[in-house]
Amino acid sequence: MSQPIRWGIISTGYISTSFAKDLLVDPATRDVYDVKHKITAVGSRSVESADKFIEGLKNSEGVHSWGLTSGVLDGVMGYGTYEEVFNDPNVDVVYIGTPHTFHHPNSKAALLAGKHVLCEKPFTFDLEELDELIKIAKEKKLFLMEAVWTRFHPIAYAVQEELFSGKLGKIKRFQADFSMDMKPETADPKHRMLNPDLGGGSLLDMGPYPSVWAMLCMQHHPSNQNRPPKLLSSYQTVLKRTGVDLNSRWLLEWEGVGQGLLLTEMGVKGFGPMTALVQCEEADLAIHWPPYKPESYTIHTHPQNRDSPETQAVTHHVPIHPGIGMHYEADEVARCLLAGKLESDRMPWEESRIVQGWFDEVRKAGDTVHKDWKGHAGE
Template sequence: MTFTLRWGIIATGGISTKFAEDLFIDPATRESDVAHKIAAVGSRSVASAQKFIDRLQSNPSPNQWGEVGWNAWGLEHGVLDGAKAYGSYDEVFADANVDAVYIGTPHTFHHANAKAALLAGKHVLCEKPFTFDLEELDELIKIAKEKNLFLMEAVWTRFHPIAYALQDLLKSGRLGKIKRMSADFSMNFEPDTRPDSNRMVDPEQGGGSLLDQGPYPSVWAMLALHQHPDNTDSDPRVVASYQKVYERSGVDAASTWVVSWKDFADATLVTDMTASGFNDACAVITCEEADVALAYPPWRPERFTIVPHASFEPGSIKERETNEFPATKAGGGMHYEADEVARCIRDGKTESERMPLAESRITQRWLDDVRKAGGTVLKDRKSTVGQ
């Protein structure tokens, strides 16, 4: 019998919309052994939550990924049957029909929202960055362990086919030893055209490029370097960083940091909300025999290319080779992480082996180190631990 996880979704913005839409996709498109149901939606008003549900149920327009008829399978199979609209998050947390809560609120609210859900006895999938700082994350981990609840950061990219394929290539030895890598999430959000309340501009929402974009170059560094069998450093640290301040609101316009894995390799990671990303390579991994270039965008790449070294450089690989790995046959690819949560909860696990809490702590510390060494208005912001 297929295990069905009953979700409560809090916040009704763009990221929650994408996540909810992907729960409607037929599990057979990704050979999944689990299914999903939306039991409750929480917003700042009942009307807003109901509007979210109504759109999922009846909107004939394309979904966030441009697909028409995206909700047909889900409606036929009861993904939204009986879903309740609530005008507060606490009501979602108190709903006995909710097994797990998806948190899609702004970064600076993640800790408080996840804490309330855990204290109410719910499993939690929380959007990235997990929390504002490491102290907040450690409090959530402590609560989850005390209550024997599942907790995971929603780094959906880790579960895409290309992520596994890239790791298999790097671990195969075909490219020789890894020397270094770079990963870049630049995207021109045109912040000057956005209101002060926009999440990329507003410090109260954790605005700027570091917290919003930083998890994506970080995930490729973690997959390519940290999880590589040649790595023996369990605690890689930031050894250098720089932040460019967006003067209008004092958040960072761009951030660059270097992480070092002792006796292995270094990664240079970049975020920028004022410039477009390079379409052919959001990440480049330099190896002995050839390089690997991962195509843009870093959150959902579907292609990587093995690139030979220059003719006057050493390297056994002489022909360029491009490999395609579609994220999914339908939907946007957020259902992979939802499936992981369902399997873990079904199997009684409190964390994911693919997205372990220890690795979330590592990347959270990187963001802390870069922020605290920079000159933005968020440099000395206090956590909400204990509140």
């Protein structure tokens, strides 16, 4: 096996904790033997905060305890600035887990320091920021990827195999919904979901999840031939307390494939156990909740006539191996680095650009406080 990929972790919140813990899981438990990981640096707003994060990892139990005895944390450094992580010669790639509006400046600084980057979703605030990052990655020959972890889960491949086999017939329409009741009328307005300065609102925070299923099921469909869809319409409801979007919905059309309705909402819970539905000629494929890490889907065969009940409903379970499920994207990064790639075939730059483009169009057509905001490209 090759030498481990050495990770630097930026930010010490929940998402970074989840990612770092998954690096402590034995790759063999998910049948991975070609790559391995090591955490060599953690950056926070203070050394104390970074050290507390590291100490928390060292106290991990269960499936995460493997990494403690296998050297994943040996020699890890805690830094009080992100720049120290970017400049650490023992770091190969940086994981960016900061709030949305910091993704661009943090990723840009890491790239300019010569580090490969895995950045949390949404990749950036707008397309101009993303294009600048891609330009830098190309110029410096560095790997860059958006951390859409769901793309690498076993169920993502299983759903695509089911749809692309043709046995369900031609796709008729698609819909995906990520809705949760976050009590936006009473929640702390400084919370990242409500705070405009942190990219708050449902679109940027929740939008990547219905989008990932749209990309996997519709954009990747063989009959689409990788053509981007057209945005037909969109609408946003404004949360008056802070001016961010309470909900967003947008309708897309893949010519020759079908239409897709995507919805995000932080004021009401989604309907039932389903998060996405692909309706085809012969049957419907329902992807179960939650949209970010479902572990089952159901095929509903169409009835013989409109007055008959459905003849069959078969549920398929595709579990995530031990861990949270973020280790799959880490494995992809490791393989790409070992192969000398600048981007992932499974999560290429152009597909991040397509989704970022939807977000820009929906935001600019709405009436939230973010309507006319611009990112920091060029700064």
